[in-house]
Amino acid sequence: MDLCKTPALAALQEKIATRQATVGIFGLGYVGLPLALRFSEVGIKVLGFDIDQVKVNAINTGKSYIERIAASTIAHAQAQGFNATSDFGRVSEVDALIICVPTPLNKHREPDLSFIISTVEAALPHMREGQLLSLESTTWPGTTEEILAPRLLSRGLIPGQNCALVFSPEREDPGNPHYGTKDIPKVIGGITPTCLSVGIGLYECAIQTMVPVSSPKAAEMTKLLENIHRSVNIGLVNEMKIVADKMGINIHEVIDAAATKPFGFVPYRPGPGLGGHCIPIDPYYLTWKAREYGVNTRFIELAGEINHYMPQWVVGKVMDALNDYGKPIKGSRILVLGLAYKKNIDDTRESPAVEIMDLLQSKGAEIAYSDPHVPNFPRKRDYHFDLHSESLDPDNIASFDCLVIATDHDEFDYSKLYEFAQLIVDTRGRIALGEKLIRA
Structure with missing residues (x-):
């Protein structure tokens, strides 16, 4: 891992390397919670953020709201310093912000980035120099550079100089007994080479294999290709099913x-x-x-x-x-x-x-x-x-x-x-x- 030349990012990289960094996970659902638990498992302090107070209360009382995650796993993470909050004022306490919020469609089947935008805008007043922002929510190619970067710049936070900005798509497969968070290779693209270096340094603490790509756009497109590949092939076999049914074929x-x-x-x-x-x-x-x-x-x-x-x-x-x-x-x-x-x-x-x-x-x-x-x-x-x-x-x-x-x-x-x-x-x-x- 290359050392960053700017003081703010060099200090962040040192905190990550010595496992002294605190990670903030935004969105404690089917993606965010397993990722938070994985960072806790390797001894990194995690602060979870969610606007759903029910989830926050469950985490802080050692309860799980996802079937495949045992309450004992939550309790173990708590012992490692994991806790949850709905108070975005605590953003200043974390060194890395990882966004794992939903990206649904609106009624016209068009992208709805409102959860990403509201999360970033709620966090921005409390962000500081020397932080890493990583977006994991699936979105269209260009979101990191066109939606997130300008908002950081508006607060004097310059990716690659006094902060880091990356896109690293989630790859969870709920119910898969063979591949958990740590086992699935992690694609990542940074706004600058320095951003990429900081992002890799963070994720490789918790995930076995890193797959760096040339840009956030490439990482964003990678996630879409993976899921479109499945959508197209499922569409094909569903159409074949309709034809086969008409022909009396199983x-x-x-x-x-x-x-x-x-x-x-x-x-x-x-x-x-x-x-x-x-x-x-x-x-x-x-x-x-x-x-x-x-x-x-x-x-x-x-x-x-x-x-x-x-x-x-x-x-x-x-x-x-x-x-x-x-x-x-x-x-x-x-x-x-x-x-x-x-x-x-x-x-x-x-x-x-x-x-x-x-x-x-x-x-x-x-x-x-x-x-x-x-x-x-x-x-x-x-x-x-x-x-x-x-x-x-x-x-x-x-x-x-x-x-x-x-x-x-x-x-x-x-x-x-x-x-x-x-x-x-x-x-x-x-x-x-x-x-x-x-x-x-």
């Missing part, structure tokens, strides 16, 4: 057969739509920015259209299946299995299961759900159901006119579901074909 059988090819093919699985905070949203950040350069990203947008359509496809399959059994969807009792956006986690952000529930209810169905990871329907900006997770005893299973497998948690007993259900619409290919099963 798409899962086809994917399994194609996956035996030892080269040139990567198996992607179809489903009821995209979920999570990244893949359903990130492609639109690039398509929006590309228009500034006169580029029409038709391929990316087409994949988004296909994936966005899938919940409606599922509801259509439910309607057809009920009709085949002589039942209208209006008044039918339907149990949606799995509320999380993918299996074995409690994260319901952008979950297609929720949209499926909303569409079914709008057509007059009586809706319920069962999810071992989500005991009560969570607070959401666009949806509200006063529901709790249903038990899956034989009598309760049999009481529903139709079961919709939206998320294929391993905890579900699929043989029991098949035995006692009147009708199943399976969007994940978990149950073998039978007379009361419909693939969707």
Whole structure:
């Protein structure tokens, strides 16, 4: 690690190298909290910032609000000095500020940077020379240089001279037992070489492999490419599923057969739509920015259209299946299995299961759900159901006119579901074909 020439950044680099720096994490959600805990694990003091007082209180009382993070892990981090606050006046206490806040879309499916901007503007009055600012929130290429840098300059903070500014995209994969925060290589780009050097010095304390790139723009584009790659391939396999269904072909059988090819093919699985905070949203950040350069990203947008359509496809399959059994969807009792956006986690952000529930209810169905990871329907900006997770005893299973497998948690007993259900619409290919099963 090269030593910085300016006194302010040289002092910061020395604090980082000797593990005396304090790290501030802004946004204690599915990205920020694991990162905070990882820094604490290696002996670095962390101060967490969040506007949600419920999260702040939970951290400071040793409780966890994310299923995969044990309360004992929070308690251990507290012993290392980790605590949380909603007071941005404490920004002056930290040496590195890492922003991990949401970057959603607005109602026009355009980027909404309000969480990033409000966080930076709340922190700015309390920032000082000799601090590092790192943005991890996924965004369009140019955000770090066009949105963050001018705000720092307005306060006399000059990246590369008396402060450092980098972009280093988050790469969390909730529920993945093989890759935690420390194991996933960290891409990073700095406004200047000095900024990059300071940023690498900080992150390499907690993360095993660093992947430096030439600029924040390159790092921002890297994150978008990763998620667009998945969005496009999922869109492809979802379209293939629709075609295969019309032809009476089991798409899962086809994917399994194609996956035996030892080269040139990567198996992607179809489903009821995209979920999570990244893949359903990130492609639109690039398509929006590309228009500034006169580029029409038709391929990316087409994949988004296909994936966005899938919940409606599922509801259509439910309607057809009920009709085949002589039942209208209006008044039918339907149990949606799995509320999380993918299996074995409690994260319901952008979950297609929720949209499926909303569409079914709008057509007059009586809706319920069962999810071992989500005991009560969570607070959401666009949806509200006063529901709790249903038990899956034989009598309760049999009481529903139709079961919709939206998320294929391993905890579900699929043989029991098949035995006692009147009708199943399976969007994940978990149950073998039978007379009361419909693939969707």
